[in-house]
Amino acid sequence: MSDLASISLSRPLEDFSSELGRSFEEYGFAIIRDHGIPQDLIDRAESLAKEFFALPEAAKNAYAIEGGGGARGYTPFGKEIAKDATVHDLKEFWHVGRSLPEGHPLAEMMAPNIWPTEKPEFKGVFEELYSQFEQTGDRILRAIALHLDLEEDYFVSTVEDGNSVMRLLHYPPLSEDVPEGAIRAAAHGDINTITLLLGAEEAGLELLNKQGEWVPVSPPKGALAVNVGDMLERLTNNRLRSTTHRVVNPGGEASRRSRYSMPFFLHFRPDFVIEALPHCVKEGDEPAPPITAHEFLQQRLREIGLA
Numbered sequence: 154m155s156d157l158a159s160i161s162l163s164r165p166l167e168d169f170s171s172e173l174g175r176s177f178e179e180y181g182f183a184i185i186r187d188h189g190i191p192q193d194l195i196d197r198a199e200s201l202a203k204e205f206f207a208l209p210e211a212a213k214n215a216y217a218i219e220g221g222g223g224a225r226g227y228t229p230f231g232k233e234i235a236k237d238a239t240v241h242d243l244k245e246f247w248h249v250g251r252s253l254p255e256g257h258p259l260a261e262m263m264a265p266n267i268w269p270t271e272k273p274e275f276k277g278v279f280e281e282l283y284s285q286f287e288q289t290g291d292r293i294l295r296a297i298a299l300h301l302d303l304e305e306d307y308f309v310s311t312v313e314d315g316n317s318v319m320r321l322l323h324y325p326p327l328s329e330d331v332p333e334g335a336i337r338a339a340a341h342g343d344i345n346t347i348t349l350l351l352g353a354e355e356a357g358l359e360l361l362n363k364q365g366e367w368v369p370v371s372p373p374k375g376a377l378a379v380n381v382g383d384m385l386e387r388l389t390n391n392r393l394r395s396t397t398h399r400v401v402n403p404g405g406e407a408s409r410r411s412r413y414s415m416p417f418f419l420h421f422r423p424d425f426v427i428e429a430l431p432h433c434v435k436e437g438d439e440p441a442p443p444i445t446a447h448e449f450l451q452q453r454l455r456e457i458g459l460a
Contacts, residue, residue, distance in 0.1 A: 156176075156179065157182055157184060157370065158172045158173055159186060159376075160184065160185055161186045162185055162186070162188050162289065162292055166295055167299060170296040170297070170299035170300045173293070173297070173300065174296075174297060174300025174301070177381050178392060178394065180396060181381045181393070181395055181396030182378060182379065182381075183380075184373075184377070184378060184379075185293065185372075185376060186372075186373070186375075186377075189285070189289055190282070190289060191285070194281060195351060197278050201272055201278055201279075202247070202415070203413060205271075206321075206323040206413075208269075212271060214227070218264075224248060225267055226247065227245070227247050228245065228246050228247075228248070229245055230243070230325065243327070244323065245323050246320050246322045247320070248318050248320055249279045249280075249319040249321070250263055250264065250316070250319075251263055251314065251315070251316065252280065259422065263423075279321075283417070286317075286319060289349060289377070290349055290419040293379060294346075294347065295308070297385075301389065301430065302432065303430075308346075311421050311422065315422045315446075316420040316450065317417065318345075318417075319416075320415065321415055322352075322415065322416065323413055324400065324411060324412040326409050326410055327402055327409075339399060340361065340398070341397065341398070342382070342383055342398075343380060343381075343382035343395060344453040344454075345383070345418040346382050347381060348382055348416050348417065348418050349416070349419065350377060350378040350379070350415070351414060351417075354372055354376070355414075356371065357400045357401050357412060358370045358398065358399075359399055359401060360398045367399075380396060380398065381396070383449075384427055384446060384449060387444075387449075388427050388428070389429070389430060390429040390433040390434050390438060390440045390441075420450070421446035422446065423446050423447035424446070425446045426443050426444070426445055427444055427445070429441065
């Protein structure tokens, strides 16, 4: 897909902010290379995720938190359903969130992490990867701020101690009895601010363009696919697009193997008020009313059956 921006994060921000911004306005997606997350850390994380998902069902289910809305720990296969979908997605996943110090004012809005005792190195590797994702996300947000004619560090305070979640995803090989219409991840928009996705080089991820066509998103190996979420779309009064996307079922040989990926859903802090930026509102626009990031998240989680 030639028009989707492919950006090297090693360049100065002002060199690529408008190209990145235009890609987010047109497609809601961009490819990010040279993102700075060490490849050996990514490799360790991927192999640990594969080891966890290979555990027996009973062992994994011990980490499914009843009433937790899937915010932490394990969510079994066939649990999540996209908004307005009629069949469940063909995936299982594990969530790592922010580790807050005891007594932190936002602690009641973010559950503590849990870690699988079967994999003692899990905690260290995934806390490090979480931190690396945050650093990369900060750089992307700084470029977005410049594109929107804001101060470069505008987003720093909005995402500080944000409710960001890293998801370890496993799409198992497709069985013979896949329900009619079920795909790995049904068409959906992301709830959060921006999403940084590792592991999208395996075919299957598609975005819906403005012409109503499904277009593949295929980053080169090791690059990130980055997309705008609903919160940022609302903040920019729809100037940056939260694009509908999906993960389709592969055919042939690929259908007999698992697909793994790791999206990082970068969120505003729960008490941040999402209100259309004044200079993104044109005469005659009716921007969405202000809402806190926490209220917005809860509203959306109810719609997808996770709250």
